[in-house]
Amino acid sequence: MCSKRNFKHVGIIVLAMILTVSLLASIAVNAKRERIEFKLPDTSTAETRTNRYTQYHEATKLSGNILTTQGFEKKLENDWMELWFREEIDSIRVVDKKSGYIWGELEKDAMDELNNYYNTMANSLMTIEYYDTENSSYQMSLSDERFMNTYEFDTDTATMTCTAECEDIGIDIGFQIQLVDDHMTVSVIEDSLQEYGDTLISKLYLLPFFGTVKKGSMDGYLFVPDGSGALMRFSSTAEYDSTYTARLYGPDASVDTVNTEMNLLSKRTNDYLVSEFRATVPVYGVVHGDEQYAAMTVVEKGREYATVDAALAGSTVPYNRIMTCFEYRQLYNQPVSKSSTIQRPQADANSMLPTFSIYLLSGKDASYSGMAVKYRSILEENGTLEAEAKASETIPMRLEVVASDVKSGFIFNSVETFTTVDEAKQMQSDLADMGITNLTMVMNGWQKGGASASKYNSYKTQRSVGSIKELAELRDAVKAAGGSFYLQTKVVSMTEDQGRPSYLAAKTIAKKLTSYHRDNKTIMYQDTYLIRPTTAVDKLLSAVDALSGFDLNVPKLGSELYSDYRQDGNTTRAKTRSLYAKAASTAAKDAQLSMSTPNMYMWKNCTDYFDIPMMNSQFLFESDSVPFLQILLKGHVNYYAPYANQGFYTTSCILKTIEYGAYPSFIVMGADNETLSKTPMVDYFSLNFEDWKDTIDTVYSKANAALKEVEGANITEHKAVADGVVRVTYSNGARVYVNYNSADCTVDGITVPQLNFVVERG
Secondary structure: OOOHHHHHHHHHHHHHHHHHHHHHHHHHHHHHHHOOOOOOOOOHHHHHOOOOOOOOOOOOOOOOOOOOOOOOEEEEEOOOEEEEEEOOOOEEEEEEOOOOOEEOOOOOOOOOOOOHHHHHHHOOOEEEEEEOOOOOEEEEEOOOOOOEEEEEEEOOOOEEEEEEEEOOOOEEEEEEEEEEOOEEEEEEOOOOOEEOOOOEEEEEEEOOOOOOEEOOOOOEEEEEOOOOOEEEEOOOOOOOOOOEEEEEOOOOOOOOOOOOOOOOOOOOOHHHOOOOOOEOOOEEEEEEOOOOEEEEEEEEEOHHHEEEEEEOOOOOOOEEEEEEEEEOOOEEEEEOOOOOEEEEEOOOOOOOOOEEEEEEEEHHHOOHHHHHHHHHHHHHHOOOOOOOOOOOOOOOEEEEEEOEEEEOOOOOOEEEEOOOHHHHHHHHHHHHHOOOOOEEEEEEOOEOOOOOOOOOOOOOEOOOOOOHHHHHHHHHHHHHOOOEEEEEOOOOEEOOOOOOHHHHEOEOOOOOEOEEEOOOOOOOOOEEEEEOHHHHHHHHHHHHHHOOOOEEEOOOOOOOOOOEEEOOEEEOHHHHHHHHHHHHHHHOOOOOEEEEOOOHHHHHHOOEEEOOOOOOOOOOOOOEEOOHHHHHHOOOOEEEEEEHHHOOOOHHHHHHHHHOOOEEEEEEEOOOHHHHOOOHHHHOOOOEHHHHHHHHHHHHHHHHHHHHHHOOOOEEEEEEEEOOEEEEEEOOOOEEEEEOOOOOEEEOOEEEOOOEEEEEOO
16 A cells, blocks of 8 residues: 555656656657758759850850951862961961961061960961980970971962971981862971981970960950860950869879879878870861851861870960870980889880861861761761761660679678579669660679789680570570670770780880889779780781670770880881770671770771760860760760769769760679678679669669660760750751759750750651
8 A cells, every 4th residue: 555655756757757748849849840851952053053064155256357368368179168378487378268367377467465486386387396415305396486387378279388407416307298188288298307416306286276266356266175165255354374284184194193192181081083084086276256267277187196285275385275295206215224213205106197187167066065066977987987876765875793703801802693594684684674775784703813813815704693695595595685794804904813914015205014003002003905906906806806795894095095115016006006006997797896995096996885984084274075976976876874873873964864865874783892801803892783773764764764765876976055065966867955953044945954854846
């Protein structure tokens, strides 16, 4: 029996509990009343104003010509243009007959803003750089009094010829300028370069300041082949003293310093640095007033040794300019002991015949889009883009399946199986159930030893993955559903476990093994070796024979262009290009080839183009990313975006895929993600197919809804029509509008929903 005293204690406790609950409830109500909800800020506007996108810009109409022909004499002409010349300063003017616009270099003989060094170069038809006996570099322009110049003009062939002799430095050279239909071709005369002194020619510039524009004098931009394509817009306020400098077709790993260490000033290894995109097409241009006047330059010969130099007006040189530099020699580090090197130039000049053509454009053609369409027509005429892309009712999707790779062990390494052939078949079946039948499947790591440790000249399959017969059955299933199937075969690169680098790898000019080094001691393979070009060609052709019936994915064949300085015979960079292009042509007769970011000379024999750049390298002086590559390729070669499940799957990325007409890509495996640990695949943080299945469905569905309407068609125009809104026009009359903004936008009478797209059929 409870006492009254106990009841009193219980009552006090209950009362205290009631008061506590009431107090907490009151606090909660007040907190709810005063709570400020946090909302993520709208970053779409800030994002679309970066140089990862094409910017909307209303160009100011040019009032007229900046240059005149006063003081110049008309020497040559054809139906499209006139060439005027002034011998006193060794300079020209070119008149576009269609528009009446005058092209040339500086407005005056000399500009106060430039020192003598740049004044002589800016108004000169030619500038050379050379090394003296101390390996110091010097520059000399055609207007230098030490040059003895002779000019001839042939009106029948519309050709100007210049021979320049300089006994002072012991270098002679000759070049021609010829008016050929709608373009002007500039070329070095064969065998005209003579070196007979102690100096060595290093670089050659022809028409270096053609199309130059003084800071703040007009609207316009420079177009450079960086990534998908980049614009460098003229500015009256910004000053950039850094320049865009890119070797066409990428650096030569056997000559250029490709493993230069850079300091991130952080605890991360420098392995996390992101490389800039390569210049995969030999074309650039300058626009004077958007859709008003433009000059597009196509480098035709000497591409392997040509560099595009572009610079916006800066404090040192207040002129926007773009030019080609042909490199006859480079400095390299020559070992003199185990611990020291000296810099010295190449002994022999690179063998080439520098040639480029300038096309003058006007009206709507005078834009990055117009340049791309014009250059595409050139590639169609010369056979580079003669094939038409296979059109279908749905778009293709790339699915790279990682089958196996080597796994690091305490004593011995083993092979980790990520995906069996049966699991790959199930993936194909699951995707077919989702409506994805046009599959471009790539099998990576099918060889014995896995992707990174399979022997270079072996075609045996990894038993735990499946047999060659089972791979053939998988191939047949993919093709029967309407897709395509590739076996990945690395013919250009290898790790130390795939063979003897001392025997298989190319050698640098300093007689070291040609390789790429990753500054990360935690990974399995820090060095990737590049194979001797002659050996790589043999491997490609033998792979086609050994894997008869299979199409091949050859990742680096189209993107790596390098020399080989072996004692038993050198292979020049130009020879490597010729070897690889010829081998691809031979291989393509029996097997289709897919490549990753191939250079232009490989497009003719590339059925599927993987990892196409979707922006520029984001240099500060670049203002816009534009789909120049995509305009060239659409309707001819199927091209695919980077792997969506490696960061390219956001809403903006999906919209970018649609804007650029690219097909989605995924890299997957059947195993759990933790199995990637202690393998070379550890860079891929998430590959499990089941984890990504829903994302694959979402990304593909959106891309297919837009791009199936333009399958097989060419892009005829790409243009930003409002802030954050672009319009892409196709040859079948369809127009694709993409809105990156967080609000609906109406353009051309069409309302495009926020972060979405609209397709207007033709």
